[in-house]
Amino acid sequence: AQSVAQPEDQVNVAEGNPLTVKCTYSVSGNPYLFWYVQYPNRGLQFLLKYITGDNLVKGSYGFEAEFNKSQTSFHLKKPSALVSDSALYFCAVRALSSNTGKLIFGQGTTLQVKP
Amino acid sequence: DGGITQSPKYLFRKEGQNVTLSCEQNLNHDAMYWYRQDPGQGLRLIYYSQIVNDFQKGDIAEGYSVSREKKESFPLTVTSAQKNPTAFYLCASRADRGDRQPQHFGDGTRLSIL
Numbered sequence: 001a002q003s004v005a006q007p008e009d010q011v012n013v014a015e016g017n018p019l020t021v022k023c024t025y026s027v028s029g030n031p032y033l034f035w036y037v038q039y040p041n042r043g044l045q046f047l048l049k050y051i052t053g054d055n056l057v058k059g060s061y062g063f064e065a066e067f068n069k070s071q072t073s074f075h076l077k078k079p080s081a082l083v084s085d086s087a088l089y090f091c092a093v094r095a096l097s098s099n100t101g102k103l104i105f106g107q108g109t110t111l112q113v114k115p
Numbered sequence: 116d117g118g119i120t121q122s123p124k125y126l127f128r129k130e131g132q133n134v135t136l137s138c139e140q141n142l143n144h145d146a147m148y149w150y151r152q153d154p155g156q157g158l159r160l161i162y163y164s165q166i167v168n169d170f171q172k173g174d175i176a177e178g179y180s181v182s183r184e185k186k187e188s189f190p191l192t193v194t195s196a197q198k199n200p201t202a203f204y205l206c207a208s209r210a211d212r213g214d215r216q217p218q219h220f221g222d223g224t225r226l227s228i229l
Contacts, residue, residue, distance in 0.1 A: 009155070032214065032215060034217055036217075036220075041222075041223070041225070042222050042223070043119070043121075043205055043207075043220030043221050043222045043223050044158075044205065044207075044218075044220040045220070046217040046218070046219070049215075049217055051215050090157065090158070094214050100146075100163065100165060100171075100214065101146050101148070101163075101165075101209045101214045101216070101218060102148075102160060102163065102173075102214075103158075103160075103218065105157040105158040106157055107155060107156060107157040108155075108157055
C-alpha cells in the first residue's frame with residue numbers, strides 16, 4: 001500500500017536558522033512527490049514537486065526539497081527561516097492509479113518559527 | 116484572477132438536514148476533487164471527477180454525494196447519513212495534463228453541527 005509519513009507533529013526553529021520538515025514515503029514504482037503549505041483557515045498552497053531529474057528541487061518562497069531514493073525521503077528545507085513561514089506543511093505522493101491525479105497526504109507538520 | 120472559489124466559508128447543519136457546499140473554478144481545469152480535513156489526520160479524499168458528467172468515489176464517500184454537470188462546478192452534498200460531518204472541506208482542481216501537475220485548492224468551507 002502506498003503511504004506518506006511525516007514523523008514530526010511539530011517543528012520549532014528560531015528565525016534565521018535553517019529548517020527541515022521531514023517526509024518519508026512508500027510507493028510502488030516511481031514516486032511523484034509534492035509539498036504544500038496551509039495557513040490557518042485557508043486552502044493548501046503548492047510549494048514544489050519532484051517528478052524526475054535533479055534530486056534537489058527548488059520551489060516557492062525559498063523552499064527546497066531533496067529527493068533521496070535509497071532512504072525513500074523527500075525532506076523540505078529552507079536555509080533561513082522566517083516568522084511568516086509558521087504554518088502547517090503537508091507532503092503528498094501520487095496514488096498508484098495513474099492520470100487520476102489522486103494524492104495521498106501525510107498527516108501534516110506544524111512549523112513554528114520564533115523571533 | 117483565476118482560482119477556485121468555495122462557498123460558504125462557514126456552514127451549520129441541523130440534524131437530519133442535507134447541506135450543499137459550492138466549488139467553482141475558472142482555471143479551465145478538467146479534474147476536480149473534494150477532501151475532508153480533520154485535525155491531525157491530513158486530507159482524505161471524498162470524491163473526484165476527471166471530466167464532466169463523470170465522478171468517482173474516494174476513500175470516504177459514504178454519506179456524501181456530488182455532481183459534475185459543468186466543467187467549472189463540482190458541488191458536494193453532505194447528507195443526513197453522514198453522522199460526523201464536522202470538518203473543514205477543501206475543493207481542488209488540476210489541469211488534465213497527466214498526473215505530474217499539482218492540485219490547486221480553494222480556501223475551504225468549515226461545517227459544524229448545530
